Amino acid sequence: MLSNLAKASRFLLPAVFFGYAAAANADLVLKGDWAGLKPSLTGYLHGDVTREVEAVYKTGLPHRAPAIGLLGAMRYKLLGVGKPGMIVGKDEWFFTEEEFAPEANSADRIARSVAEVVRVRDRLAEHGTRLVLVPLPAKSDVYADQVADVYDGRPGRAQYSDFVRRLARSGIQVADTRPVLIAGKTRAEVFFKTDTHWTPHGADLVAEAVAASVGEDRDWEESAFGLAQAQTVSFWGDLVSFVTDEDYGALAGLEKERAALWQASAPDEGGLTDLFGAESEFPVVLVGSSYSANPTWSFAEFLKARLAVDVLNVAEEGVGPGTPMFSYLNGPEFADQKPKLVIWEFPTRYIAQDLLWAEAPTAGDNPGLALKLSSNLTEAVQ
Numbered sequence: 001m002l003s004n005l006a007k008a009s010r011f012l013l014p015a016v017f018f019g020y021a022a023a024a025n026a027d028l029v030l031k032g033d034w035a036g037l038k039p040s041l042t043g044y045l046h047g048d049v050t051r052e053v054e055a056v057y058k059t060g061l062p063h064r065a066p067a068i069g070l071l072g073a074m075r076y077k078l079l080g081v082g083k084p085g086m087i088v089g090k091d092e093w094f095f096t097e098e099e100f101a102p103e104a105n106s107a108d109r110i111a112r113s114v115a116e117v118v119r120v121r122d123r124l125a126e127h128g129t130r131l132v133l134v135p136l137p138a139k140s141d142v143y144a145d146q147v148a149d150v151y152d153g154r155p156g157r158a159q160y161s162d163f164v165r166r167l168a169r170s171g172i173q174v175a176d177t178r179p180v181l182i183a184g185k186t187r188a189e190v191f192f193k194t195d196t197h198w199t200p201h202g203a204d205l206v207a208e209a210v211a212a213s214v215g216e217d218r219d220w221e222e223s224a225f226g227l228a229q230a231q232t233v234s235f236w237g238d239l240v241s242f243v244t245d246e247d248y249g250a251l252a253g254l255e256k257e258r259a260a261l262w263q264a265s266a267p268d269e270g271g272l273t274d275l276f277g278a279e280s281e282f283p284v285v286l287v288g289s290s291y292s293a294n295p296t297w298s299f300a301e302f303l304k305a306r307l308a309v310d311v312l313n314v315a316e317e318g319v320g321p322g323t324p325m326f327s328y329l330n331g332p333e334f335a336d337q338k339p340k341l342v343i344w345e346f347p348t349r350y351i352a353q354d355l356l357w358a359e360a361p362t363a364g365d366n367p368g369l370a371l372k373l374s375s376n377l378t379e380a381v382q
Contacts, residue, residue: 075243086242087140089147092254094194094239099138100151101352109351110159114166116357120325120344121172127338130173132213134206135163136198136291136347137178139191160348175213180205192257194237197291200259200298207302210343214307219340220283222308225264233296234258259296264304281337282312287325288345290317303343312339320350326359 075081082088087095121131137160144153160178167174181190181202190202198206234256236246243254284307286292292299292315300313314333316324325344328334350356 082239082243084242086239087147087150089143089151090149091146092193093143093146094237094242095140095143095147095151096196096239096349098353099140099156099349106352107162110163110166112357113163113351114170114172116322116360117167117172117344117346118170119361120329123329124342128340129338130341132173132175132210132341132343133167134175134177134210134288134343134345135160135167136206136345137181138347138349139196141178142181142185142191156348159351163348163351173213175206175210177206177209180209192237192259194239194254195257196238197294198297198299200262200296200302203291203297203299204262204302204306206345207299207306210303211306214341218307218309220309223266223310224308225266225305225310227262227264227301227305230261230263232258232260235296261296262298262301264301266310282310283340284309284311285328285333285339285342286311286313286315286345287321287328287342288315289319289321289324289347289350290315291347292345293317293324299345311343315345320353320356321346322350322356323359326361 082094085097087097087100089095117131117133124131138156140147140151141153141156141160144151144157147153157178164174164176164178181198184190184201184205188201189199190205191198236254237257240246240254284303286300286303291297292313294317300311300315303311312333314324314328314331316327321344
């Protein structure tokens with residue numbers, strides 16, 4: 001029986017392969033991207049047509065996406081590795097390669113970041129607004145034990161410490177978050193295993209650290225915001241995409257993350273308008289990255305409760321912490337109302353990325369800016 005199957009497979013497998021190839025090419029011709037090809041003699045001579053055909057095969061073949069997802073799941077299941085861009089630690093803890101960039105601890109990059117923070121602090125101070133910077137340590141630093149076999153956690157720890165030290169020497173008010181996250185991870189996870197972001201538990205710990213940093217110096221009328229769990233959601237961690245797509249996550253042996261969403265509400269909250277119909281003012285503004293912008297982590301809600309005040313959240317996803325700050329300072333929210341306090345959530349892993357200060361004002365925007373930035377840089381590197 002087995003010998004008959006073996007003999008049959010010699011003919012069956014090639015038939016299946018060539019049959020699929022014929023069907024796939026027919027699909028490309030009838031419904032795919034072939035219609036967009038414009039072959040010409042010049043195109044043939046210079047290889048343009050060849051490149052166009054190759055592009056069609058790379059992107060237009062039917063079942064391409066499922067095949068890639070399936071292969072990724074099988075690769076992880078058999079070899080325990082993912083695509084470039086992520087690191088697999090122990091017990092299926094995933095980390096982004098952004099945290100392992102060799103230039104992450106560049107003194108010049110840290111100095112530039114400190115100088116830009118000082119510039120923002122000074123601009124806010126001109127309008128009577130106080131700044132509290134909230135640096136976030138790398139996940140691979142907080143959970144260095146989960147990635148110790150492939151990564152030394154000391155560079156990330158040194159980067160965070162150097163950044164905080166220079167900020168303090170420059171007179172920046174800092175909420176030191178690393179100690180509370182390190183201590184808090186003994187009670188519950190402060191980062192998700194397969195996602196780059198913090199858990200609501202981690203976000204709440206940081207909100208408490210921000211409140212402690214602000215202290216009793218709160219020049220706003222406090223309101224006792226209560227916290228209530230709104231719902232629990234499940235989702236695939238953003239680093240799973242470096243292994244497979246969501247349809248094959250379970251096949252790879254991975255599980256969805258779960259997060260409890262929290263909502264803060266003040267007693268007798270009547271909406272966002274006062275008795276005369278005017279929009280409510282926000283004494284506190286939150287600026288930052290996806291750690292603040294994504295409601296799944298509930299950071300803004302925790303800040304409301306810990307600071308006893310309503311918080312305007314202007315954080316943005318996908319652009320790091322720098323761009324949202326400049327968008328806010330140049331936007332209508334800041335033009336219309338100067339808050340008492342601005343909280344700037346700032347993941348330190350972005351220090352190594354060129355996009356961090358892509359939207360920063362240049363000397364051309366302000367004639368005196370070049371000299372001021374140069375002075376700030378000199379102070380920051382010392």
